[in-house]
Amino acid sequence: MDKLATRRVYMLARLAFVWALLIVGRLIQLQIVQHAEYQRLAQQQQEKIVELQAPRGAIVDRLGQRLAMSLPVESVCVDPLKVPDRAVAADILSKILDIDAHDLLRNLQWAVDNRRGFLWVKRKVTPEEAARLRDLKVEWIEFRTESQRFYPNKKLAAHVIGGVDFAEKGNGGVEQSLNQELQGLDGEMRVISDVQKRGFDAKVASEPQAGQEIRLTLDSRIQFVAERELKKAIEEHHSKSGSIIAMNPKTGDILALANYPTYDPNELPTGGDLAARENLAVSAPIEPGSVFKVITLSAALETTRLRPETIINCGNGSIKLFGRTIHDHNSYASLSMEDVLARSSNIGAINIGLTVGQNKMYEYLRRFGFGKRTGVPLPGESSGMVRPLKRWEKTSIGSVAMGHEVGVTTLQLAQACSVIANGGFLVKPRLTLDTPIAQPMRVLKPETAFTMRRMMEGVMIKPYGTGHKYARLLEYTSAGKTGTAQIYNYRTHQYTHMYNASFMGFAPVTNPAIVVVVTVNGTEGTSGYGGPTSGPAFRAVAAAALRMLDVPKDLPEAVPSGAGDQADQNDVAIADLGSSIPPPLVQAGDAVAADDRPVASANSALDQRTFLAKGVTEPSHDLAGPRVPNFQGKMMRDVIEQSAALGMPVEFTGSGVARGQFPEPGAILPLGQSIRVQFGR
Amino acid sequence: MATLANILDRFATPKAFEQTAPRARVLEEVDPFEIPPFPNEDVYFYVKRIDNARVLRESDPAARRVCWRLIGTSFAIAVVVIGLLLPTLYGLIAGYRMEALRQERQRLDLDRASLELAEAKLLSPARLEELARIQQFIDPAPQKVVYLDNKLEQKLAQR
Numbered sequence: 001m002d003k004l005a006t007r008r009v010y011m012l013a014r015l016a017f018v019w020a021l022l023i024v025g026r027l028i029q030l031q032i033v034q035h036a037e038y039q040r041l042a043q044q045q046q047e048k049i050v051e052l053q054a055p056r057g058a059i060v061d062r063l064g065q066r067l068a069m070s071l072p073v074e075s076v077c078v079d080p081l082k083v084p085d086r087a088v089a090a091d092i093l094s095k096i097l098d099i100d101a102h103d104l105l106r107n108l109q110w111a112v113d114n115r116r117g118f119l120w121v122k123r124k125v126t127p128e129e130a131a132r133l134r135d136l137k138v139e140w141i142e143f144r145t146e147s148q149r150f151y152p153n154k155k156l157a158a159h160v161i162g163g164v165d166f167a168e169k170g171n172g173g174v175e176q177s178l179n180q181e182l183q184g185l186d187g188e189m190r191v192i193s194d195v196q197k198r199g200f201d202a203k204v205a206s207e208p209q210a211g212q213e214i215r216l217t218l219d220s221r222i223q224f225v226a227e228r229e230l231k232k233a234i235e236e237h238h239s240k241s242g243s244i245i246a247m248n249p250k251t252g253d254i255l256a257l258a259n260y261p262t263y264d265p266n267e268l269p270t271g272g273d274l275a276a277r278e279n280l281a282v283s284a285p286i287e288p289g290s291v292f293k294v295i296t297l298s299a300a301l302e303t304t305r306l307r308p309e310t311i312i313n314c315g316n317g318s319i320k321l322f323g324r325t326i327h328d329h330n331s332y333a334s335l336s337m338e339d340v341l342a343r344s345s346n347i348g349a350i351n352i353g354l355t356v357g358q359n360k361m362y363e364y365l366r367r368f369g370f371g372k373r374t375g376v377p378l379p380g381e382s383s384g385m386v387r388p389l390k391r392w393e394k395t396s397i398g399s400v401a402m403g404h405e406v407g408v409t410t411l412q413l414a415q416a417c418s419v420i421a422n423g424g425f426l427v428k429p430r431l432t433l434d435t436p437i438a439q440p441m442r443v444l445k446p447e448t449a450f451t452m453r454r455m456m457e458g459v460m461i462k463p464y465g466t467g468h469k470y471a472r473l474l475e476y477t478s479a480g481k482t483g484t485a486q487i488y489n490y491r492t493h494q495y496t497h498m499y500n501a502s503f504m505g506f507a508p509v510t511n512p513a514i515v516v517v518v519t520v521n522g523t524e525g526t527s528g529y530g531g532p533t534s535g536p537a538f539r540a541v542a543a544a545a546l547r548m549l550d551v552p553k554d555l556p557e558a559v560p561s562g563a564g565d566q567a568d569q570n571d572v573a574i575a576d577l578g579s580s581i582p583p584p585l586v587q588a589g590d591a592v593a594a595d596d597r598p599v600a601s602a603n604s605a606l607d608q609r610t611f612l613a614k615g616v617t618e619p620s621h622d623l624a625g626p627r628v629p630n631f632q633g634k635m636m637r638d639v640i641e642q643s644a645a646l647g648m649p650v651e652f653t654g655s656g657v658a659r660g661q662f663p664e665p666g667a668i669l670p671l672g673q674s675i676r677v678q679f680g681r
Numbered sequence: 682m683a684t685l686a687n688i689l690d691r692f693a694t695p696k697a698f699e700q701t702a703p704r705a706r707v708l709e710e711v712d713p714f715e716i717p718p719f720p721n722e723d724v725y726f727y728v729k730r731i732d733n734a735r736v737l738r739e740s741d742p743a744a745r746r747v748c749w750r751l752i753g754t755s756f757a758i759a760v761v762v763i764g765l766l767l768p769t770l771y772g773l774i775a776g777y778r779m780e781a782l783r784q785e786r787q788r789l790d791l792d793r794a795s796l797e798l799a800e801a802k803l804l805s806p807a808r809l810e811e812l813a814r815i816q817q818f819i820d821p822a823p824q825k826v827v828y829l830d831n832k833l834e835q836k837l838a839q840r
Contacts, residue, residue, distance in 0.1 A: 004686070004690060007689070007690075008686055008689040008690070011692060012689070065801065065804060066797060066798070066800075066801040067801075069794065069797065069798060069801070070794075071791070071794045071798060072791055072794075150798055152798055152801035152802040152805060153801070153802075153805045154805075154807070156805065156806065156807070191780070192776075198777065198780070199776075199777075199780040200773055200776035200777045201776040201780075202776075202779070202780060202783065220805075221806055223806075224806035224807065224810065228810075475822075475823055476823075546823060547820065547821070547823045547826075550823075550824065550826070551823070552823070552824060553823050
């Protein structure tokens, strides 16, 4: 080979080698020596940290119906330093987002003057507004994703659910008390993107933890009925406020908690609606009035020898207690203990309370849960007002026995009523299904509870019972107690002529499935008493709840038409004060709980027979024989007494109050036949 | 002529370069009686016709083997390199797809949440009550309501 050519090749090879060395050296410098620096620059350029927002937990009712949920929404912001024409930008943005253009222009100007590169334009815009802004394809408009809370049922269960502030932090109700569980923990993700900002790789640095879903014990359907009936009762009686609670007496599940006035949690609070946002059912104690006699009588059954049939002296309408004279709304000489409850005699209750004694009375007050919080997860729950025993005055036993000098919340009343309904156990009210059912504490003996159930049923089925006309259910047995407490004015230190009208009850009687307590505040006049005011609401809510809970009926179908008319006539006859019946003694104002409606003094069977004789129709002259009297609405004992006095044999079916009879009243009873009387509750 | 070879020669063989004396034209004494030569008389060229028609390339099996080996090796290296790069490429494409799917999932989650909200509004008791009122429905009597399960084998019971 030519020496010259060989030399040329070697030279070329040397040059190539040097070139390769340079390249390798540069590679070593870039990829090894300066590796960290270039990696940092690459990460800065390619990698972006994306916040993974943890959604706030939803709130649902016991059936899974959503009551509160969060959705991601977009918020609009701009870089003021990149805005080419601030006036035009303000004009465009204000038109699309429906905001004030002058304010926006002023804010833009301020941001530019202060060299700010970020300015919120509008937070949490609608999807349509976001779409219109995106269509502009303007680089200085940016979007940030935030979360917004929605309450699809608006005002339904507003006081239970509560609300959130702009930062989605709970500021009322369950949203506030269970905020820790509801709010999640945001995560972080590193996204690696290409030159066109399209991500092609992502690494989750920390997983987001979604908020916990809270399942309430509420039933939306029952809640709706409760709110509807409460509003109706308040509007009809022109009162100020009220509450209804419906509760399962065995588990303590709160099925409905309604307050009036109410509010829409979708709207941010204003200064004017703070009163509407107060949860009266748990935070506003009231003097309960006559509903508290249930506690008095329960304590009496447990600690004394008093029984339902024990005759209690009612003082002919007044009693002097340690220098203080207390009047009854109706004058009774004496009543059985069960009639003290049915007719709501204050004097009778005071005498029963005196028999119990203040020590035992206080003990049973506390046993029934009064004076301490129930522990439901609702902010601002009141423990009520129960004076310590050492601060009781001499007349306190009288006041407490008829439901004064104590302050209780509607929830505490529901809890206490559940004791009677479930056979004597104090169950803790429960608002979330995740809360384990607390071990109930025995408060009353089972026989005491059952006796109280029967006596409270008398309030409903006895024609003179204060709950008979307005609160009694037609398809279920029911039991309850009315209450009408005069409202005390702390400024003038006097009782006003306005009432807290309440009703607490349960149904069915044999196996109670629901307890309902209704309190309406600020009623006036006789139509503002517990029975006419709160009774209808109790009836409507209890009937609807029992139907929705699919509780079997325990009453037969409604009696044939005609018997109802007789019952109505009897009700009218009861109120119709004939010459042979002494008029009721209506006592004007002292600081006493008013009874529910004026009822004729009927403390003897003779009075009843005289009264019922007025309701008898014209006799038929076709047959000879004794005329069948009218037994409509009478208790079995009275029917037996009357038929025995007339010498007529009677056959009975059912139990409770006489609903129908054959032969009809006034008909001739053929010889050898007996009168068949159908009883029902 | 400036060729690469010449340039390399300039670096590789400087002495050889220097050894060669520059060709210079020596002017000889001019005989006045000699006839001056024609221009480029001393340049001779002639055309030699070479017929390569019968010249054949001698086959070189060794060279052929080397050639094919080189082609095969290059191909194999290319395949290996492509094979090594393929997973990365697939990973990149999959990354784009996953990112797109992630965004689509976010969008679907948002759509689902919006639909759940719409469903909750439609099922609100107030709305149902209003619809019932408009259509003159009444509340059913107790135990007259039949609840349908979602099981396929269940049949609708009508009363």
